[in-house]
Amino acid sequence: xxxxxxxxxxxxxxxxxxxxxxxxxxxxxxxxxxxxxxxxxxxxxxxxxxxxxxxxxxxxxxxxxxxxxxxxxxxxxxxxxxxxxxxxxxxxxxxxxxx
Numbered sequence: 001x002x003x004x005x006x007x008x009x010x011x012x013x014x015x016x017x018x019x020x021x022x023x024x025x026x027x028x029x030x031x032x033x034x035x036x037x038x039x040x041x042x043x044x045x046x047x048x049x050x051x052x053x054x055x056x057x058x059x060x061x062x063x064x065x066x067x068x069x070x071x072x073x074x075x076x077x078x079x080x081x082x083x084x085x086x087x088x089x090x091x092x093x094x095x096x097x098x099x
């Protein structure tokens with residue numbers, strides 16, 4: 001039993017020392033966020049809707065306009081995929097800052 005515990009501890013320490021660069025970490029985070037966003041879009045039937053570039057619900061550029069199906073889909077995505085969208089936008093900022 002002690003050997004198994006020691007072996008697991010050594011393997012965990014070896015895995016921690018991979019030494020990823022900040023750019024690699026940012027790229028991996030971005031890839032995970034993109035996958036999560038696509039999964040959320042699929043869950044809610046929004047695959048064809050472009051991913052918003054902001055989480056602002058009351059967009060000043062569309063204020064006062066008639067609500068189109070595309071605008072409604074964008075609003076649905078901003079609400080129903082909010083956590084995934086937040087992570088994606090933050091990951092994009094992190095990846096851009098690391099370049």
